[in-house]
C-alpha cells in the first residue's frame with residue numbers, strides 16, 4: 001500500500017513514522033508512506049500557502065495551487081484522496097478495514113484555517129478521527145496510518161492477525177496478568193498459576209467481563225464489543 005500525506009507540518013508525522021509499527025511495516029514493504037510538505041509547492045519566495053477568504057470573514061484559507069501542484073508532482077490523482085477533518089465520516093475499525101483495501105491512499109491534512117473548496121471538490125472522501133477539533137490535521141493522519149498499517153498482511157505476528165479475523169478484533173477479552181504473582185497485596189487469580197489449561201480456558205470464558213477487577217471507574221466500549229471495558 002502506498003500512502004501519500006499532504007501537510008503543512010511534516011516533522012512530527014515523520015518522527016512518528018520512524019519509530020512505530022508503521023516503521024516496521026515500511027521496512028517489511030507492506031506500506032510506503034511519503035510525506036509531502038505543501039509549502040514546498042508554494043510559488044513565492046515567502047512560501048505562501050494561504051490567503052484571506054473571498055467575501056471576507058476571519059482566518060486564512062489554504063490556496064488551491066500548492067495542493068493541486070503537489071498532486072500533479074507526485075502523480076497522486078489516481079489515488080483514493082481523503083480529506084481529514086472533523087466534518088468527515090468517523091474512523092472506526094470497520095472503516096479502517098475498508099481503507100486498508102486501497103492500494104494507494106492520499107491523505108490531505110486539514111487545518112482549522114480551512115481549505116479552498118475547489119480542493120475539497122476533487123477529494124474522494126472526508127474522514128474524521130473523532131468528534132473534536134485538532135489544530136493540526138497531521139495528528140489525524142498519524143492515527144489513520146497507524147490504524148491501517150497494523151491491518152496490512154505480514155505486519156503483525158500470527159496471534160495478532162488471528163485477532164483481526166471475523167471472531168472479533170481482540171483476543172484479549174479476559175484479564176491478563178504477568179509476574180509478580182502478588183503485587184501490593186493484589187494477587188493473580190490462583191487458577192492462572194495452576195497450569196490446568198482447561199480450567200484456565202474455562203475461567204477466561206466464563207468470567208463475566210462486567211465484573212471489575214479493581215474499583216476504578218469503568219466505561220463500556222459498546223460500539224466495539226459489548227464484552228470489552230476500559231478504565232478511565
Ligand code: JCQ
Pocket residue numbers: 084085086109110111112113114127128129130131132133134135136137140
Ligand atoms: C480530524 N477529527 C478531528 C481539519 C478543519 C475546523 O477545524 C479543522 C481542523 C482540522 C484538523 O483535523 C481535525 C480532525 N478528525 O481537527 C479541518
